[in-house]
Amino acid sequence: MSLEGTYDPQNIFAKIIRGEAPCYKLYEDDDTLAFLDLFPQSYGHALVIPKRSAARNLLEVDTDALCRTMATVQRLTRAIVAELEPDGVQVAQFNGAPAGQTVFHIHMHIVPRYAGEGLGKHAAGKAEPAELEALQARLVKRLQATA
Numbered sequence: 001m002s003l004e005g006t007y008d009p010q011n012i013f014a015k016i017i018r019g020e021a022p023c024y025k026l027y028e029d030d031d032t033l034a035f036l037d038l039f040p041q042s043y044g045h046a047l048v049i050p051k052r053s054a055a056r057n058l059l060e061v062d063t064d065a066l067c068r069t070m071a072t073v074q075r076l077t078r079a080i081v082a083e084l085e086p087d088g089v090q091v092a093q094f095n096g097a098p099a100g101q102t103v104f105h106i107h108m109h110i111v112p113r114y115a116g117e118g119l120g121k122h123a124a125g126k127a128e129p130a131e132l133e134a135l136q137a138r139l140v141k142r143l144q145a146t147a
């Protein structure tokens with residue numbers, strides 16, 4: 001699947017939104033959902049998605065859903081920086097398989113970067129559940145403290 005195509009309601013993020021698949025949830029409101037990436041490229045790699053928009057990518061998403069998604073990206077990025085104290089943060093979004101997209105429900109990556117540490121391989125190398133649970137607890141607590 002690439003830049004052009006039809007939204008598949010069976011994609012993994014659509015299943016997570018409907019509660020049919022699990023996730024390490026960090027934050028949710030009426031319009032957006034944030035959770036940990038299962039195959040993190042760095043410690044604290046998180047994803048933010050719009051819940052009401054059946055859009056595969058940036059070209060398709062409606063502006064209002066995009067703005068609400070970015071508001072959650074900013075909120076979560078602030079919490080990640082406060083809690084994990086990275087040296088930098090990448091916010092990324094891919095459109096089409098040749099650009100690196102593997103899940104075709106629009107999402108924003110928040111990837112903390114630590115000085116001297118390279119980036120892990122994209123969408124490969126599953127994190128340990130215990131590590132994800134501990135990270136989830138820290139970030140949820142931090143988000144609640146800064147709400």
Ligand code: AMP
Pocket residue numbers: 012023036037038039040047093094100101102103104122123124
């Ligand atoms: P992209 O390649 O930009 O489409 O990003 C998809 C991201 O989703 C990758 O970073 C994957 O590691 C991540 N991912 C895939 N399946 C899951 C899942 N079930 N829960 C959390 N993250 C996932």
